[in-house]
Amino acid sequence: MSRQDQPIGVFDSGIGGLTVVRALRKLLPEESIVYLGDTARVPYGNKSHATIQRYALQAGTILGRYRPKLMVIACNTASAHGLGALQAAAPCPVIGVIEPGAEAASRVKGPVGVIGTLATVQSGAYEDAIRRRNPQALIHSLPCPLLVGFAEEGWLDDPITDAVCRRYLNQIPFEVRTIVLGCTHYPTLLNSLNRTRPDTTWLDSGELAAKAVEDLLRGSLGFRTASARGDLKILLTDAGTRLQEVGERFLGEPLDSVELVEL
Structure with missing residues (x-):
């Protein structure tokens, strides 16, 4: 697979980052996306800098298995505390929402x-x-x-x-x-x-981050060559009983399937 056809990796502390995915799907519908939500350890907002940074690096390792052309930290807290560490470790460009x-x-x-x-x-x-x-x-x-x-x-x-x-x-x-x-x-x-x-x-x-992604793809990363709507893969670290209801509210479309992973 050519680099421009590789997916965009998106990471969040839970399912809130699906609002960023929603913005990406609206602005860049042809792009494929792999989304990782750390629902087992949400929220990040009351955790220490070192812990959030460690979580971000672990998420980057999982997303790296899908060979993304770009990673987006779709979480303001993780962007504030983990962006620099993930940028240094990841094999592709990484942006946050801040x-x-x-x-x-x-x-x-x-x-x-x-x-x-x-x-x-x-x-x-x-x-x-x-x-x-x-x-x-x-x-x-x-x-x-x-x-x-x-x-x-x-x-x-x-x-x-x-x-x-x-x-x-x-x-x-x-x-x-x-x-x-x-x-x-x-x-x-x-x-x-x-x-x-x-x-x-x-x-x-989230909407502003989606526009920043568009700018990066317009540059050296390139847009996906296929014209069909891109795939969306959802990875979560835990699936609660209300996952589908809440996730669809944030995503704005049906949450068809979810894969559980461990960080």
């Missing part, structure tokens, strides 16, 4: 907000990446750890979700009109987020 989100945020006129897991926010990765591009940027970062659970429960149009979103987002000054969704679970909660904070521009790190 740099594309930071690139878009750095072009915002006025202050910008960032919401994510505790580990992502505490890492300072978004602040560092934004300020490398715009040293004068005014950034308001806020951990919103409860939102992951609401997304996985499917409480997408629920007054409790609205109330928690309001509780979190009221801590960000109201002059902030652009906020980065620094967790791949958060795009599923856009209805609640918009009701809580109307007239806000939300930067979806």
